[in-house]
Amino acid sequence: MAINLDRPDLFVAVIGAGAMGRGIAQVCAQAGLQTVLYDARDGAIAEALTAVGKGLDGQVAKGRLSAEDKAGVMQRLRPMTSLADAASAGLVIEAIVEDLGVKRDLFRALEKHLAADAVIATNTSSLSVTEIAAGCERPQRVGGLHFFNPPPAMKLVEVIGGLRSDPTMVDALVAFARRIGKQPIVATDTPGFVVNHAGRAYGPEALRIVAQGIASPREVDTLMKEAAGFRMGPFELLDLIGADITHAVMESIFARYYDEPMYQPSAQLSVRVAGGLLGRKTGQGFYDYTEAPKASAPTIAVAPQTKPASVWIADEDGGNDLALLLNAAGIPATVGGSPDAHAVNIVTPLGEDCTGAALRLKLDPARTVAVDMFGRFKGRHTAMKNPLTAPDALGAAVAALAATGTPVTAINDSTGFVVQRLLAMIVNVGSRIAELRVAAPADIDTAVELGLNYPRGPLALGDMLGPARVLAVLDGMQAATHDPKYRATAWLRRRAALGVSLRTPD
Numbered sequence: 001m002a003i004n005l006d007r008p009d010l011f012v013a014v015i016g017a018g019a020m021g022r023g024i025a026q027v028c029a030q031a032g033l034q035t036v037l038y039d040a041r042d043g044a045i046a047e048a049l050t051a052v053g054k055g056l057d058g059q060v061a062k063g064r065l066s067a068e069d070k071a072g073v074m075q076r077l078r079p080m081t082s083l084a085d086a087a088s089a090g091l092v093i094e095a096i097v098e099d100l101g102v103k104r105d106l107f108r109a110l111e112k113h114l115a116a117d118a119v120i121a122t123n124t125s126s127l128s129v130t131e132i133a134a135g136c137e138r139p140q141r142v143g144g145l146h147f148f149n150p151p152p153a154m155k156l157v158e159v160i161g162g163l164r165s166d167p168t169m170v171d172a173l174v175a176f177a178r179r180i181g182k183q184p185i186v187a188t189d190t191p192g193f194v195v196n197h198a199g200r201a202y203g204p205e206a207l208r209i210v211a212q213g214i215a216s217p218r219e220v221d222t223l224m225k226e227a228a229g230f231r232m233g234p235f236e237l238l239d240l241i242g243a244d245i246t247h248a249v250m251e252s253i254f255a256r257y258y259d260e261p262m263y264q265p266s267a268q269l270s271v272r273v274a275g276g277l278l279g280r281k282t283g284q285g286f287y288d289y290t291e292a293p294k295a296s297a298p299t300i301a302v303a304p305q306t307k308p309a310s311v312w313i314a315d316e317d318g319g320n321d322l323a324l325l326l327n328a329a330g331i332p333a334t335v336g337g338s339p340d341a342h343a344v345n346i347v348t349p350l351g352e353d354c355t356g357a358a359l360r361l362k363l364d365p366a367r368t369v370a371v372d373m374f375g376r377f378k379g380r381h382t383a384m385k386n387p388l389t390a391p392d393a394l395g396a397a398v399a400a401l402a403a404t405g406t407p408v409t410a411i412n413d414s415t416g417f418v419v420q421r422l423l424a425m426i427v428n429v430g431s432r433i434a435e436l437r438v439a440a441p442a443d444i445d446t447a448v449e450l451g452l453n454y455p456r457g458p459l460a461l462g463d464m465l466g467p468a469r470v471l472a473v474l475d476g477m478q479a480a481t482h483d484p485k486y487r488a489t490a491w492l493r494r495r496a497a498l499g500v501s502l503r504t505p506d
Helices: 019-030 044-061 067-076 100-111 129-133 169-179 202-211 217-227 234-241 243-256 267-274 319-328 354-360 391-402 419-435 441-451 458-465 467-481 490-498
Strands: 011-015 034-038 077-079 091-094 119-122 142-147 156-161 183-187 311-313 333-335 344-347 368-371 381-384 408-411
Touching (some): 011 019, 019 034, 019 077, 019 091, 067 077, 100 119, 129 142, 156 169, 169 183, 183 441, 202 217, 202 234, 217 381, 217 419, 234 243, 243 267, 319 333, 344 391, 381 391, 419 458, 441 458, 467 490
Parallel strands (some): 011 091
Antiparallel strands (some): 142 156
C-alpha cells in the first residue's frame, strides 16, 4: 500500500463536527488543505462552521490573521452531506463519540466510498487503534491522530500505529502532523497512549491526599502552583476538564491495565460525578464558580506566634539549606547534634511522615515539625505536624519559616507531604511509560509538557529532583503504607542506582 499524504492536492475529510472535529477541520483548512466536515446530526455542520468563523474572527481582532486569510480558510472548509462525499479524500480523520462499536461501524461504512490508498485516522484518546481497525477490510490503512482540545491552540498530536498498520503509516502521519503545524510524538497502541497515561498521577494522587484529610483542594492547588511551579493545581484542572470525563478516563485505564494499583481511580470522584459536581460546566466542582474566588488560607489553623528563640534541624536532606534560610532571616538555627529541650525541632524527611521521622530520630513528637525541602522550593513552604505536635511548636515553626519572606501552608501528617507525593508519582508514572516502551523518553517529556502543560516532563522532572531522591520518596511511602501503588519502576530504580538521567535509553 502506497501512502502519500505529502501531495499538494491532498483532500481531507473530518467526520464529527463537535468541538474536536471542527477544531481539527479548522487546523487543516488553515494549513491550506481543502477540507470537508461531516456530522450525522442535523444542524451540527452549520453550528460548527459558525463556531469556526467566530474563532477566526477572534484571531483577526488580535492581528494574528488577516481578513483575507480568514476568508480563505472558510472557503477551503466546506460541509459534507454524506459519507460518499469523502470518496476523493486522501485522509479521513474521525472525531466522533468514544465508543468502539460506533467507530467500527463508521470505518466500515467509509471503506465503501474511499480509494484503496486513502488513510483513515482516528482521534481516539483511549481506545485501541488496533481494535478499531480490526473491523475494517483494510486495517493496514488505519492509524491514530490524537489531537488535544482545543486543536487550533494545542500543538501536540500523538501519532499511533496499530498492530496491523502499514509500516509506512506512522511516518506518513508524523509528516502530515508537521505539515499542519503540529508537534507530533509517536506512541505505541497502549491504553491512554502517552498523555492520558501520564495524567494518572497528578489528579488521582491529589484526590487521595484530600480524602486522607491531609490538605484541602485549595491548599493542594496552592502548593502545586506556588511551591512546585505548575500552571494549574490538580483540582483546578479537574474542574476544567470535568469530573465525569476525568473519572471515565481513570476507570478505563485502570481496567485496561487489569487493575494496576498505580492507576487506581478515586471513590471520592465517583461520588462527585453521581452528585453532578462536575466542575466549571455545572458551575460547581471542587470550587464554586458562582462565587468570587477566595484567598488561600492554611488548612490547619495556626495561632499567631513570635519567632522561636532557637530551631534545631535534623542533619538530613535539605537540613543545611533550611538552616541557611532561617539564619539569614535572623532565626537562630543549628543543624545536627543534640536538640535543646526548649527548641523547635524541624525534620526534613523524604517519603516519611513527621511521626516516623520524630520516632526514628528519638525526638519529642510534641516539639517536632516536618518541612518539605524536596525541591528546595522558593515560592511556598510546607510545615507538617504530627498528631502530638503542640500548637505552640507548630506556630513557632510557621513563624520561623514565614520570617524568610515565603508564605507557609500547614498540613496534617503524610508520608511524602503533598508536593513530594505528587511529584514522585508523576516521575514514577512517566518512568513506567518509558519502561513499557509506549514512547521514546524525550517524546514522553515533550508530550507531557505540551499536552498537560506541566513545567517539565516527568523524566526531566525526575532528573531535576534527582532520581535517587525520587526513589527515596517512593520507597519511604511504600514502606510506611504497604501500598503497591507506590512501588518504584525498574526503569527508575536502575537509573537511580547507576546515577544517570531518567532519559537514558536501554
